Amino acid sequence: MVSQSTIERPAAAADVQTRGAAPRIKLAVKDLTISYGKAVALKEVNLEVREHEIFGIIGPANAGKTSFLKALNRMDVFTPGMRVNGDIEFNGRDTRHLNNIYALRSRIGVVFPLPVGLPMTVYDNVALSPRWRGITNKADLDVIVQRCLTRAALWDEVKDRLDALGSLLSGGQQQRLTIARALSQEPDLLMLDEFSIAVDPVTTMRIEDVLKELRKEVTIILVTNLVQQARRLADRTAFFLNSECVEIGVTEDLFTGEVKDRRTRDYVEGRFG
């Protein structure tokens, strides 16, 4: 293990972290509205994500789930036409008026719906982010690569071919490689956007087990269109529909308890969508 103290993170990265005790609220979103030109993708969302929880977001296509993740990551800066209004606090710091968006992004790991194995070796895929933050020592990198691949449940399958191209792994392996790459950022927050869309059920279950382990260390936002996946994993879940956050609650309550909005129950029980 390479402990945090031996890895020098750029001063800018520490910039995002708050001083003092870790806050219980990892992420606070207030009156978040996202629009692309005249089209509104998400309207006045208010929610909080707690430290070390798996926060599920369910909802049909075009509900604004992916736009929500992009706003958290400040991807609006790199997305032409995307406008974000409202407050987002990450670790108690306002991210809407952050000078160093790169430091913010390096603290947030993202996994996409379709696996993205970058066209470089498996090793380089995982070592990319550590190298960018200044770790060049081969021994340190070896440790990080092995640890991240192990945590992503991929190490046993690729340990003999770390020199193979990441883009040539199978879909399920590439998705776990993407997770390993996200973990190599040593993220505070891991955001998964419908990660199981291109992954077989067995691999999905393996990744879900990985996520259950990971929650001890990182906070996870899990966007999924599989209602049962949210039920299996998420502590609390938000239901997005037609650019609105319809419901937020303890996941099990969405299925069995009281719900504010009838559409929530209809959706989780599969009556529409």
Added chain:
Amino acid sequence: MTTDNSVMFQASSLNRRNEKVQGLYRILFGLMTLMLVTPVLLILGTLVAKGGGVISWEFLFTPPTDGMRTGGVLPALIGTVWLVMTALLLSVPIGIFAAIYLSEYAGDNWFTRTINLAIINLAGVPSIVHALFGLGAFVLFFGFGTSILAASLTLAVMTMPVVIVSTRESLQAVPQAFREACWNMGATRWQTIRRVVLPNSVTGILTGVILEVSRTAGETAPIMFTGAVFFTPFLPQSVLDQTMALSLHLFVAATQVPGIAEEVPYGIALVLIGLVLTMNSASIAFRMWLRGKKKW
């Protein structure tokens, strides 16, 4: 309709017609390809048949003598190499950097659309117009005189759009998902370009450079007014010297020199094509080596 198995796999008249039509198209496309190759083979064949005889070490490595009726092509050969190399040195970095800006940094607004339109129009300007521009701008206004520098600058301006367009196309061919994966890890645009975009578009960029070499070496009009001369026995010593060039030498030998042996212009043309092929094959070999490591 019957579901009888014996009939099920029998070709219907529609099947047979589709197959016939597809066969015809195949022949049509094949013929077109053949037509494309024929002129190339004819040109090369004629040149080798008529000019092959004059090619010798002496032809390549001695200056012309006797009012260019005899002797070799050395000053023109060296001059063309100077012109092509200087033009590449000027246009390739600028072209690639501009393409990176347009593809990776610039937003889609009226300003970049105007620039793109200008680039396309620049590519459509006839070379004689470039020649006059070069004469006015580089030879006279900047005071470089008729020199390799002025001629190469003119060639560079002329071929820059090819480099920009082909570079931009190959940058755009790199999947956007790769960029987003890097950005999400906290990489800056430049880190992303450096580590992911450029390594995966370099073969396409080289294709543009190859095209540029061919075009630069063969152009006559732009260099006629700006740096290439009818005849000089001297080899260029710096970019401020005048020089002979194969393309202009070919034009002169073919039209302006009375009593020259018929095979000499063919020989010059053969040397020009040989030079272009040599320069190209170096970058093609490099490209093939890179493509062997094709990443996705």
